[in-house]
Amino acid sequence: MQAIKRKKQKETIIEGFFLICAFVAVISVLAITVFVFYNGLKPFVSNSYPLWDFLTGVEWRPGSNMYGIFYMIVGSIFATFGAILIGVPVAILTAVYISEMAGSRVGKMIRFAVELLAGIPSVLYGVFGLGIIVPYVLKISPMAQGESLLATIMVLAIMILPTVVSISETSISAVPKEYREGSYALGASKIQTIFKVVLPAGRSGIMTGVILGIGRAIGETMAVMLVCGNPIAGIPTSLFDQIRPLTTNIALEMGYASGVHQELLYSTGVVLFIFIMIINLAVNKLVKAKVGS
């Protein structure tokens, strides 16, 4: 009797410990949200800067009281879209190759390389971009500098590979063997089976990977800061134009900013936050749809 009671007590204590651990994440996310929104909405509530000018302005000159982030929103979206356009096909084909085609040794090697890619600190991607990609872009660019939307897209495309590859691969491997066997039995070739049966069956998992990749691309800061050029104005109209994404705007100036300038950097964070939340909601919905089907 006593032994059972003691056992139960132990269980409750351990359970409590787990609960505390779980709350660390919850409290952190709440604290960050409240902090960013509180500071970021202040300038608009106190009317020290009009929200409309902030969201639609195309020049960022804190010294002249001009804080427009529209060109940054456009830059962020273009860079993310471009990275997805290049990175996702490469990633999905890599995932297919690893799980469907490669022998176990080659597959292991590629998987190891992709995992290693995920572990490289982002600032090193930036240094690589600045040292290799930017000079290359400069060679083909009609502009005089290599820092550009194109360089940013290329760095980001590499950076999202590990996320998209590993999640896609998991979902492709989870497609039941019978699906493939059925396809082969109907006389389909391997390529036909992959594109008509396996990929559609793993669709929702692959989409989750893509959306997480979008999240990674839009939130990336350090690597992008080194290769994007960070101009103080101008909506990008060509691949060779420089951009200033939302993230780098915050990272560049937070160190020195004060007053309204600082608050509007938090506001930039709020805009970024809203983007990320939309992406997360999309992921949740997809995951639910997957469970439902």
Add this chain to the structure above:
Amino acid sequence: MSKSLKKVLVSLLVGATVLTLAGCGSSGTTTSTSKEAISGEINGGGSTSVQKIIDAAGSEFTALNPEAKFTYSGTGSSDGIKGATAGTYSFGCASRELKTEEKGSLTELIFAYDGIAIVVNPANTVTNLTKEQIGKIYMGEITNWSEVGGADAPIVVVSREDGSGTRSAVEELVGFAEKLKADATIKEGNGNVQTTVAGNANAVGYVSLTFVDKTVKAVDVNSVKASVDNVKNKSYAISRPFLAMYDKSKVDDATLAFLDFLMSTEGQAIVEEHGGIAV
């Protein structure tokens, strides 16, 4: 993090020393030979460019002298001079030379110099630029190297992020404040500007004089070489002194002790740590 740790350690040490001294006092020797603890309020104000240096020196000073209180308000050089003259600040700071009418009864103390080099790619044939040309390049009025005696190639303008002390110093000294051309490449930190200029044959940038290395070429400004000596002898144009000043008749001991600390080896190390040139 390590700095605050250092502060804690220093205050602990000071505390221990004080305790030991107190112990000595009670055991008979009533005449205290050690110098008196510095106490009182030091409130400085003025130039925002010196704020990082002064704030760092101030917190180090108060860590060493827990009895003293230190504040510094960055309100601009002119305000610092006025405040020091009127006595509203116990000392004022300016990041420019005083005009004759401002000098009055003030005692000036140069505690650091600020010098900024204009750097180009080593492949660039341009070796000299006038201050006016630099201003025009940064405002986008000169856009080709051939206009300043170089090859026929577009100029890639590299600048620093808004709020950077180096940027505000260049803007102020060269005279293009808030008129930077819109498509200038912005890089964070001296190191990144240097890497960018080293990697692009047509780029021009500016870095703290102490940062220049072999990967870039510092051009002469108004035919004067960018060097620490030329900054100190005031012949190099993109430089300025960092001044502290006070009125001798009004100054208190705590302020003088702080300024002494600023000029000491330790204080000058803080100056260099925050991008200044030690005197």
